Amino acid sequence: MSxxxxxxxxxxxxxxxxxxxxxREHLGTGCEECLRFLETDSSTPELDGEVDxxxxxxxxxxxxSLDEVGFQRMxxxxxxxxxxxxxxxxxxxxAALLVGVFSLRAGPVGDGGEAGLKGGARIxxxxxxxxxxxxxxxxxxxxxxxLPDSSTLLLRYHATERGxxxxxxxxxxxxxxxxxxxxxxxxxxxxxxxxGVAGLSLQGESGRVxxxxxxxxxxxAPGLDAARQAIASPGHAGLGVSALSxxxxxxxx
Amino acid sequence: MPDxxxxxxxxxxxxxAGYREVFRRFRPLVVRLASTFASLDRDEVEDVVQESFVRxxxxxxxxxxxQAFERWLYAIARNRALSHLERKQNGxxxxxxxxxxxxxxxxxVVPRSLQxxxxxxxxxxxxxxxxxxxxxxxxxxxxxxxxLSAREIAEQLGVGKSAVTMRLERFRAxxxxxxxxxxxxxxTE
Numbered sequence: 553m554s555x556x557x558x559x560x561x562x563x564x565x566x567x568x569x570x571x572x573x574x575x576r577e578h579l580g581t582g583c584e585e586c587l588r589f590l591e592t593d594s595s596t597p598e599l600d601g602e603v604d605x606x607x608x609x610x611x612x613x614x615x616x617s618l619d620e621v622g623f624q625r626m627x628x629x630x631x632x633x634x635x636x637x638x639x640x641x642x643x644x645x646x647a648a649l650l651v652g653v654f655s656l657r658a659g660p661v662g663d664g665g666e667a668g669l670k671g672g673a674r675i676x677x678x679x680x681x682x683x684x685x686x687x688x689x690x691x692x693x694x695x696x697x698x699l700p701d702s703s704t705l706l707l708r709y710h711a712t713e714r715g716x717x718x719x720x721x722x723x724x725x726x727x728x729x730x731x732x733x734x735x736x737x738x739x740x741x742x743x744x745x746x747x748g749v750a751g752l753s754l755q756g757e758s759g760r761v762x763x764x765x766x767x768x769x770x771x772x773a774p775g776l777d778a779a780r781q782a783i784a785s786p787g788h789a790g791l792g793v794s795a796l797s798x799x800x801x802x803x804x805x
Numbered sequence: 806m807p808d809x810x811x812x813x814x815x816x817x818x819x820x821x822a823g824y825r826e827v828f829r830r831f832r833p834l835v836v837r838l839a840s841t842f843a844s845l846d847r848d849e850v851e852d853v854v855q856e857s858f859v860r861x862x863x864x865x866x867x868x869x870x871x872q873a874f875e876r877w878l879y880a881i882a883r884n885r886a887l888s889h890l891e892r893k894q895n896g897x898x899x900x901x902x903x904x905x906x907x908x909x910x911x912x913x914v915v916p917r918s919l920q921x922x923x924x925x926x927x928x929x930x931x932x933x934x935x936x937x938x939x940x941x942x943x944x945x946x947x948x949x950x951x952x953l954s955a956r957e958i959a960e961q962l963g964v965g966k967s968a969v970t971m972r973l974e975r976f977r978a979x980x981x982x983x984x985x986x987x988x989x990x991x992x993t994e
Contacts, residue, residue: 564989572989579986590978590985594887599988601880602915603981606928608834608879609921611951618829622855626828627821630859 555585558595565596620676624712675769675792678710684751698801705752707742709765711735717767718779723759727780732773758802767792810871817865828858831875835882840955842886843970849889857882876915915988927987928980943972
């Protein structure tokens with residue numbers, strides 16, 4: 553008895569009578585060799601697409617909100633002269649250490665914190681960070697990995713509009729403003745008012761920490777109360793909100 | 806919820822509202838699909854998602870049957886994910902277009918007589934038939950409940966993410982085999 557391979561798959565799907573007759577009984581016998589082939593074979597994209605449609609269609613459909621920043625990125629990419637933007641483009645390499653390390657969903661303070669991002673009605677944001685170790689080395693931080701308190705977070709943002717933003721830190725119930733920043737459309741380092749990349753030392757922190765960047769498309773940054781409301785209800789007053797959530801591990805004494 | 810065929814028609818004619826709705830509706834599912842590849846990190850999954858929609862939207866005017874869109878999008882996403890893996894594993898640039906990227910112009914291998922609801926019942930039956938154990942629990946959590954990511958399931962079950970994705974791939978092969986059987990059956994009926 554022969555087993556499935558890419559040639560027999562092609563013949564099978566083309567309706568070759570002999571191959572169909574051969575496999576009609578064999579399929580479904582729990583043949584390990586055929587299952588192993590089906591696990592790795594990608595020669596029949598339409599069949600694969602249908603399998604994925606069935607599998608992804610099993611769970612109850614959840615009402616998804618639009619990932620505004622992701623959508624805008626995708627549209628820019630679609631309009632780019634080169635259709636496919638290589639992952640290792642110069643810009644991506646330059647940004648690789650800083651961008652996309654975290655990108656966590658904005659939510660109420662104390663929220664469980666899930667990956668994603670959220671934008672307001674008029675300005676959408678994506679806050680991300682890289683970790684600078686005590687030795688000055690830049691590292692990617694993996695989601696869910698605790699950060700040593702000797703590290704510094706280097707912040708970066710993506711904004712759809714020009715605006716002003718307030719950066720806040722939440723630990724437990726406490727929400728603390730860290731500073732205001734001018735934002736420009738596109739992806740940039742979160743620069744301190746005097747210039748330079750804004751770094752946030754984690755020294756003295758421990759446990760779960762959340763950072764919020766709350767932005768207004770106007771000329772002045774949101775106040776603390778407005779920011780608090782926007783964090784609790786993203787989209788409030790047209791403010792954009794993006795959050796990072798991470799855990800800081802204190803060094804052993 | 807707006808009619809998908811209408812949204813696709815809008816998108817195919819360049820209307821941004823159509824793009825937005827299709828992206829909103831399918832992005833979470835494409836993320837879930839891409840996240841079943843254990844070796845892709847979060848940034849790579851996002852890259853797969855972006856590339857998939859860019860390619861799907863670009864080729865949308867060629868799509869003849871709106872009902873084939875979802876299957877077609879997932880095929881593109883799987884293809885993109887495999888390209889990323891190939892690039893990552895071989896340390897080389899992959900071919901721009903894999904030979905097996907779906908082409909809607911070709912005759913469909915999935916017959917229209919296969920009804921989605923009926924096929925979903927068949928897949929649910931396959932899950933029910935799995936012996937109680939790690940594979941069944943993993944499949945239930947990821948595909949039936951659909952709330953936890955592969956990483957979160959790994960954490961909940963106390964195993965590595967790759968163990969979860971291997972179980973999902975295994976079950977997926979069983980679904981593929983069953984679907985293949987059913988396609989063959991429609992040809993011999």
